[in-house]
Amino acid sequence: MNAIETIGLSKDYPRGAALGRFGPGWRDPIRALAEVTLEVRPGEIFGFLGPNGAGKSTCIRLLLGFLHPSAGAARVLGLDTETDGVAIRGRVGYLPGGIALYDAMTGAALLDYLGAFYRRAPVLRARLTDGLELAAADLARPVREYSRGMRQKLGIVQALQHDPELAILDEPSEGLDPLMQRAFYEILDELRAAGRTVFLSSHILSEVERVCDRVAIVRRGRLVALEEIGALLARRRRTVEMRVDGPPPSLAGVPGVTDVVVVDGHVRCQLEGDIRPFLAAIAGSSVTDLTIEPARLEDAFLEFYANGADRAAANGAANDADAAAGGHDADRTEP
Amino acid sequence: MSAVLLRHTLTAGRWRLLAVAVGIATWGFLLPVVYATFGAEIRRVVEGGYLSDLLDALTAIGGGSVFTLDGSIALSFVHPISIALVAVFAIGHPIAALAGERQRGTLEVLLARPISRRRVYVTALAATFLFVAVVMAANLGGVVAGATLFDVADELRMDRLLVVWANAVLLFTTLGALALAASASFHRVVPALGIVLAFTIASYAVELLGALWPDIAGWRPWSFFHYFQPAEIMAGDASPGDAVVLAGITAAAVAFGLWIFPRRDLAAPS
Numbered sequence: 001m002n003a004i005e006t007i008g009l010s011k012d013y014p015r016g017a018a019l020g021r022f023g024p025g026w027r028d029p030i031r032a033l034a035e036v037t038l039e040v041r042p043g044e045i046f047g048f049l050g051p052n053g054a055g056k057s058t059c060i061r062l063l064l065g066f067l068h069p070s071a072g073a074a075r076v077l078g079l080d081t082e083t084d085g086v087a088i089r090g091r092v093g094y095l096p097g098g099i100a101l102y103d104a105m106t107g108a109a110l111l112d113y114l115g116a117f118y119r120r121a122p123v124l125r126a127r128l129t130d131g132l133e134l135a136a137a138d139l140a141r142p143v144r145e146y147s148r149g150m151r152q153k154l155g156i157v158q159a160l161q162h163d164p165e166l167a168i169l170d171e172p173s174e175g176l177d178p179l180m181q182r183a184f185y186e187i188l189d190e191l192r193a194a195g196r197t198v199f200l201s202s203h204i205l206s207e208v209e210r211v212c213d214r215v216a217i218v219r220r221g222r223l224v225a226l227e228e229i230g231a232l233l234a235r236r237r238r239t240v241e242m243r244v245d246g247p248p249p250s251l252a253g254v255p256g257v258t259d260v261v262v263v264d265g266h267v268r269c270q271l272e273g274d275i276r277p278f279l280a281a282i283a284g285s286s287v288t289d290l291t292i293e294p295a296r297l298e299d300a301f302l303e304f305y306a307n308g309a310d311r312a313a314a315n316g317a318a319n320d321a322d323a324a325a326g327g328h329d330a331d332r333t334e335p
Numbered sequence: 336m337s338a339v340l341l342r343h344t345l346t347a348g349r350w351r352l353l354a355v356a357v358g359i360a361t362w363g364f365l366l367p368v369v370y371a372t373f374g375a376e377i378r379r380v381v382e383g384g385y386l387s388d389l390l391d392a393l394t395a396i397g398g399g400s401v402f403t404l405d406g407s408i409a410l411s412f413v414h415p416i417s418i419a420l421v422a423v424f425a426i427g428h429p430i431a432a433l434a435g436e437r438q439r440g441t442l443e444v445l446l447a448r449p450i451s452r453r454r455v456y457v458t459a460l461a462a463t464f465l466f467v468a469v470v471m472a473a474n475l476g477g478v479v480a481g482a483t484l485f486d487v488a489d490e491l492r493m494d495r496l497l498v499v500w501a502n503a504v505l506l507f508t509t510l511g512a513l514a515l516a517a518s519a520s521f522h523r524v525v526p527a528l529g530i531v532l533a534f535t536i537a538s539y540a541v542e543l544l545g546a547l548w549p550d551i552a553g554w555r556p557w558s559f560f561h562y563f564q565p566a567e568i569m570a571g572d573a574s575p576g577d578a579v580v581l582a583g584i585t586a587a588a589v590a591f592g593l594w595i596f597p598r599r600d601l602a603a604p605s
Contacts, residue, residue, distance in 0.1 A: 013600075013602070057603050058602075061601070061602065061603070064446075064447060066443060066446065066600070066601040066602075067600045067601065067602065068598070068600060085451070086449050086450065086451050087449070089446075089447060089448060089449045089450075090449030092447075094447040096440070096443050096444065096447070096603075097603070098440070099440070099444065100439050100440030100441050100443075100444065100604070101441065101444065102347075102441060104347070113339070113343055114444065114448065116339045117337075117339055117448035117449055117450055118448070118449065158444075
């Protein structure tokens, strides 16, 4: 049984703006999600990628029963989202994007209140508050005094404190500083080790690349890619630069190698797919320096947003990703 | 109904409830005091001069006046001041419970728990009923305290007073049920609150003007306030039909709300 299954899941909204109702195409609804079919396997961390407005949150809201599908169907933990919403939400932890909390309550009272709806005890609360550095003194303060990052931490704790079978997290590291992002990724690793499933919506590409097993990319409400992160990256074209002492290696006809340029002992080419034929081809040359650009999810992501406004939106997301990733990029090791 | 949600709602509203209860108890206290202290003099002035028509105006809604103890009790329940105070919970609470939480974004945090929208709805209705019942009881307590302290308690008929309280609770629960249905139908507070307030004010105006102006007297049955006549109840002329009408409207509003709320799409708050 898959943790999540959607079959042709679609959502249309009626035109809301008064002028839109009477303008051109007023009969046409706005299609927020179009025939999305995907499966999330138990025990995996699944990334759901797309810029703002691509349909990520709509999909999540359909999974939780906040929205009703216009077409298609979805099952979460084997249960139908339209008829078994209460049972589903009893086994799922959910972090909304830009979570709103009850400002007058203290952090501890809020966690007690939200946890009281579940039959499960909040067995992970202590681990989560420790990991995210939410001290008892912090939890004793009213939420209205919390910074954005602290609110996000509290949101993560409320979503995961009852050790849900499936966690659905919408932009979970938004507002967290790089140290807290790292702490959050450790929590995700622990959830994965415990066999829990995580469905993570994000536009922070380095985050998805760091934590996810598989990724789906959504564009204008349509699913445009669904793949293992490794497979997606392996297909990426990477730039290779090397310096050779003596005659350059013959790279013509080597599988995956294209656009070879040789100038004064400096060789530059594009490499795609398996690296071994390339390494075999240069084995006999006197290589003094070699740089292979790392395959990055960002490039794969941008490839799906190749045109115009889509590309601008995706670039915005990618730039956000760079800004948000901060010190996290230091984790990446050059090959 | 959810005990967890009800407890949270009552706890969150306790200070507001205390403030409104003290306010309305004070109001309820003052009217028997005014009756006991100045009622006879005011009546002589009004009836003996050019102001006799004013008597009709003053007693137009629910028979409220300060010339009799029954009239002052009626006035304590139907005067715009007491209606405004009760409306904090009869209208304000239901609007805040769904449309308000929706607008703030906290509704999705609540609905992410294993609780159905119908249970949320019924719990909000139950909380509205409890708030209204407590506020009306405070009004009643103020009336009894005022009458007792100023030595007119022997004129009180407690059995009829309890019927007035029950009828008042039913009237404002009906308003609360309508407010909750409106709250479930909108994503934002302003349209839901605007519609319910306009409806309430129009209803009050129809009952008031219908009592004073014979040409529109026939409209009075369209007003909610027509089905709450405290002076008649205090006089022993309670009409069970009033309760039936209010209960019927409440049931229809609740049925609509329970139908519409689970069917609504709750998109991300904007």
